[in-house]
Amino acid sequence: xxxxxxxxxxxxxxxxxxxxxxxxxxxxxxxxxxxxxxxxxxxxxxxxxxxxxxxxxxxxxxxxxxxxxxxxxxxxxxxxxxxxxxxxxxxxxxxxxxxxxxxxxxxxxxxxxxxxxxxxxxxxxxxxxxxxxxxxxxxxxxxxxxxxxxxxxxxxxxxxxxxxxxxxxxxxxxxxxxxxxxxxxxxxxxxxxxxxxxxxxxxxxxxxxxx
Numbered sequence: 001x002x003x004x005x006x007x008x009x010x011x012x013x014x015x016x017x018x019x020x021x022x023x024x025x026x027x028x029x030x031x032x033x034x035x036x037x038x039x040x041x042x043x044x045x046x047x048x049x050x051x052x053x054x055x056x057x058x059x060x061x062x063x064x065x066x067x068x069x070x071x072x073x074x075x076x077x078x079x080x081x082x083x084x085x086x087x088x089x090x091x092x093x094x095x096x097x098x099x100x101x102x103x104x105x106x107x108x109x110x111x112x113x114x115x116x117x118x119x120x121x122x123x124x125x126x127x128x129x130x131x132x133x134x135x136x137x138x139x140x141x142x143x144x145x146x147x148x149x150x151x152x153x154x155x156x157x158x159x160x161x162x163x164x165x166x167x168x169x170x171x172x173x174x175x176x177x178x179x180x181x182x183x184x185x186x187x188x189x190x191x192x193x194x195x196x197x198x199x200x201x202x203x204x205x206x207x208x209x210x211x
Contacts (some may be wrong), residue, residue, distance in 0.1 A: 001070065002132060022041075028154050031103060039120045043122075050097050055188060057079070059084055060075055060078055060082070061079070061157055061188070062077050063075045064076055064079060064188070064189050064191070065187070065189070065190065067070040067191070068210075069191075072189075072191045073191070074123070076189065076191070077112075077178075080160075082156070083125065084126055084145075086117075086121050086124045086126070086127070088121065090120075091117055091120060091121045091124060091127070094113050094114070094116055094117040094120075094125075094127075095114070095117055095126060095127060096132060097113045098110045098113035098114040098127075098130050098134070099130060101113060101134075101170075102130070102133055102134060102137070105137075106132040107135075107137040107138045107161065108138075109133060110120075110130070110131070110133075110134035110137075111134045111135070111138075114127055114130050114131035114134060115131065115185035117130075117131075118131060118147075121207055123154060124154075124162075125151045125152075125154035125158060126135065126149070126151070128147045128150040128151040128154070129147070129148065129151040129155075129158060129160065129161045131147050132144045132147035132151065133164070134166060134167065134204060136164065136167070137148060139166050141171060141172065144163065144164070144168060145168055147184075148161045148165050148168075150192050157158055159185045159188040159189040159192070161184075162181050162182070162184045162185035162188070163182065163185045163192065163194075165180070165181040166179075166181035166182040166185065166198065167176045168197070170202075171183060175202045178198070178202060179203070182195050182198050182199045182202070186199065
């Protein structure tokens with residue numbers, strides 16, 4: 001399995017440290033396993049988001065997408081910090097507890113916290129993305145994919161969710177779809193070493209098969 005780059009640690013905090021997980025919820029031929037296209041549409045502003053806040057996050061997205069940006073790690077951290085703000089201290093606490101459970105290797109506890117979060121804040125993309133990580137740890141790949149799909153609907157710029165989608169497609173033995181997801185992730189954040197390596201590995205595999 002591809003190791004998650006440091007920049008993806010927030011999006012998939014523990015999943016990359018686990019061993020191979022057998023798919024339980026989807027098969028490679030299941031309908032609806034479609035990676036998002038790239039380039040992706042601009043992320044819509046959250047309800048009530050001030051225009052200056054929207055402009056600020058868009059600038060961060062542009063800076064992160066610049067492969068020559070020497071300060072990309074700071075930009076990435078700024079973006080992830082913004083993504084983690086639900087606008088509610090109670091919802092932020094649920095997210096934090098869910099992530100702590102993931103880091104502790106307790107996906108069931110994480111799912112409990114994060115399900116409460118998605119129930120009470122269904123428009124908060126990071127809740128869906130974090131719960132996808134928990135489902136992934138449980139080997140519930142279909143549920144993880146469904147949560148990623150919801151996260152990307154709410155936040156099409158979520159490079160971590162796209163990288164996670166690529167990981168799932170690799171486990172489902174769908175290298176073509178994994179490549180699409182990884183490339184879409186790199187279009188948003190070209191500084192992800194592990195995703196770059198995953199693309200190179202899959203492209204080499206395709207070349208070897210063609211030969």
